[in-house]
Amino acid sequence: MSAYYVLFFTHSGAIQFQRKMEKRGILCDLMPVPRRLSSNCGVCAKIEYDTDVLELVDDEIEQIYEIKGSEMIRKYDNE
Numbered sequence: 803m804s805a806y807y808v809l810f811f812t813h814s815g816a817i818q819f820q821r822k823m824e825k826r827g828i829l830c831d832l833m834p835v836p837r838r839l840s841s842n843c844g845v846c847a848k849i850e851y852d853t854d855v856l857e858l859v860d861d862e863i864e865q866i867y868e869i870k871g872s873e874m875i876r877k878y879d880n881e
Contacts, residue, residue: 805869806855806877808847809835815862816845823849823858839867839874 810816816832823830828849835846855866855877866878
């Protein structure tokens with residue numbers, strides 16, 4: 803299972819994502835975005851997910867980073 807930071811454009815997008823994850827039985831913690839990452843709204847979700855994280859993408863998601871030790875690998879960027 804891999805851990806991810808999911809960054810959002812808005813606070814409401816983060817809350818909607820958290821509710822969606824709860825319905826799917828996926829643990830989702832909302833927290834401030836780590837300093838070395840950038841976000842429009844300043845809130846991110848930390849999740850653990852065992853399949854393709856890109857299947858979770860919706861219009862509210864700005865970026866997704868996989869957490870690998872002290873490294874963060876960008877997996878998605880909504881440009």
